[in-house]
Amino acid sequence: MRKTLPLQRVSSARELWPGARAALAAAAPLLLLAAAVYLGLFYELGGPPLFDVDEGAFSEATREMLQRGDFVTTWLNGQLRFDKPILVYWLQALSVTLFGVNEFAFRLPSALAGLGWIAAIHAFARAQYGRATGYAAALIAATTLGLCVIARGAIADALLNLFLALTMFDIYRYLVQPRVRYRNRAYLWIGLGLLTKGPVAILVPFAASGIAYALHGQWRRWRRAVFDPAGWLILGAVAGPWYVLEYLREGDAFIAGFFMRHNVERFMGPLQGHGGKFFYYVPVVLLMLLPYTGLLLRTLPGLLRLRSRPLDTFLWCWFLFVFLFFSFSGTKLPHYLMYGITPLFLLMASHRQQLASRWLAFTPPVLLLAIVVALPHALQRAAPALRDQYFRDMFARADVFGPLWRLAAVCLLLAGLALALWPRARIWPRLLASGFLCSFAVVGLVLPAAAELQQGPVKEAAQLVRSARLPVRTWQFNVPSFSVYRQAVTKPATTLHPGELILTRSDKLAGMGPAEVVYRKGGVVLARIPM
Incomplete structure (x- = not known):
């Protein structure tokens, strides 16, 4: 018996191996996707300093929200801020309460929204195209330049894109199978999008789906859904309370600041110098989809078969509406195109096996x-x-x-x-x-x-000022992250007073007159005005 025991063990191992190998093969796509999501969204999420003016502005407005205890109106360096609605600030405030005032906490809501966005892409693509294409679409999204950058930023765009994707997926489900739950759920997502970034959450789904429904002879169904009272009640119940409260508090200043300046004026002309030519978004889409730009080019001929099947029609209408609308907009920023990038993930995944040119595939990543x-x-x-x-x-x-x-x-x-x-x-x-x-x-x-x-250098300067508990103002330097790291409101200076400490840029230093440089690095300067 002892001599046959090793043979029995080998035989048992051989019997188990095919099952283990099959289980590993079944789990491999999920493990690969988990690795892509971790790398793209969560790896060293809190490492880099707050990036650009936008991250600093959102983060400082959240910090001031917690400091003031005001969860209705947002402020930035002591001034009213009407740039965006409230939801992303609430989520950042919750994260900061749990994890402290740091980069990881400010960025975590966006990374989680990016995770939800990828999960929604996977679920929809798997249902429409099959298991393999579902994973391919999610993997493309998780390793694409545009999504990785947006979902790692302490801003509102990843959250908006999550709600836009959920909205459009349910609108398509309603096109092919008109069930009330799809329609009502779409209004729920629109309401949350309206609470995240405003009217664009209504504009993109209504306009893009209207074109797609019309192309497939479903205009009446679309019109009934758009004017459905139950849907608007859901939307109003989700987004309405904050808009009403904010208007009751701030009145016409809220209308002028949020709706007129940051929505209407953005479309009518370049706001804050962010303009561009009509074809601005052509290179943007090629860059945002790196390293899959070659796959995108291989997918583009599908435009010639726009009405070949309802799903392709719907996805192309979604992308093309966003592309053309923001091409006509006076204000142009790269991340606006992300509102229409989700359908490209699905279309590229469905055409991935048609990419036969090695040079077309690998020239962009190399x-x-x-x-x-x-x-x-x-x-x-x-x-x-x-x-x-x-x-x-x-x-x-x-x-x-x-x-x-x-x-x-x-x-x-x-x-x-x-x-x-x-x-x-x-x-x-x-x-x-x-x-x-x-x-x-x-x-x-x-x-x-x-x-x-x-x-x-902004972070270093802020920590220096904070540790010494020095009063400071800024001079011709819009850098809200300084207030985050200093953990105090920093007002801009209109006139300079003897003895005060000023944060400015190196190219503005000469215009200040005589000043004692306290700190200087990478173009960031702390200077004291002489007595």
């Missing part, structure tokens, strides 16, 4: 990785030639791109080239692997470096 490798050298070369002292000082910093950063960039490029040149291997799996490489290059290298260049 170029992106090559640009990452060249970035430190390019900035160092460009800095001395810049006329603006602030940007010259910012880009001249050599401490941001260390040896490990450069080594990692080169390794990613070599890995990308190996995937591109790998003979006799299917294109789609290699392209997806390139997506992981590019995702790490962006979230692990480029974004931290860019945030450090732009906001690292």
Whole structure:
């Protein structure tokens, strides 16, 4: 018996292996998607300083909300802020209450919204196209440049895109199977979108779906759904209370600030200098869908068969409406196109096996990785030639791109080239692997470096002022993240007074007159006006 026991064990192992292998194969796509989501949305989420003016503005408005105990009206550096509705501030306030005043807490609601957005894409694509395409659509979304950047920002756009996707998916379900629950659920998502970013949450679903329904002879069904009283009651119950409360508090200032300035005026003309030509969004869409730009180009001929099937019609109408509407808008910002990017994830996933050209597939990711490798050298070369002292000082910093950063960039490029040149291997799996490489290059290298260049010195200066408990004002420098890191409202100065401490840019220093520089780094200056 003892001699046969090892043979029995081997036999049992052989019997178990096929089942274990099948279970592993079944779980592999989910594990791959989980890895993509973690890398794209949550890896080092709280590492880089608050990025750009928008992250700082949202975060400071949330901090002041908690400080004031006012959960209806938002303020920024002591001034009323009517830029966006309230929902994202509530979510950020909850996150900050749980995790403290830090970058991770401010960004977590966006990352979770990005997770929900990807999950919604997976569920819808799986139901419409099958299991494999469902995972492919979700993986494309999770490793695409545009989604990764938007969903890592302490702003409202990831949350809005989640609600837009949920709305449009239920509107399509209602097109093919007119059940009341789909219609009512769509109004619920619209209400939450209206509470996140305003009228765009109504405009995109109504207009895009109206065109798609009309093309398939379902205009009457669309009209009945749009004028459904129950739906509007749901929408009003979700979004109405805050809008009413805010109007009762602030009156016409709310109408003028939110609806007129930040909605109507944005469309009528360039707001805050954010203008562009009519074809502004052509290069934007190519960049946002990196590293899958070649797959997008292979998918575009589907436009010639716009009415071939209801789902393709619906998805193309969704994208094209957003693309054309914001092309006509006076104010142009790259993230506006994200409102119509979700249908492209599904269309590209459904056409992934048709991409037969290795050069079309791998030229975009290899170029992106090559640009990452060249970035430190390019900035160092460009800095001395810049006329603006602030940007010259910012880009001249050599401490941001260390040896490990450069080594990692080169390794990613070599890995990308190996995937591109790998003979006799299917294109789609290699392209997806390139997506992981590019995702790490962006979230692990480029974004931290860019945030450090732009906001690292701001954070240092704020912490210096906070530790010394010094009063400070800003001079011709819009940098709300300074108030977040200082954890105090920082008012702008209109006139300079002897003895006060001023935060400004290096290109504004000469215009201040004689001043004692207390701190200077990367174009950010703390200076004291002499007595």
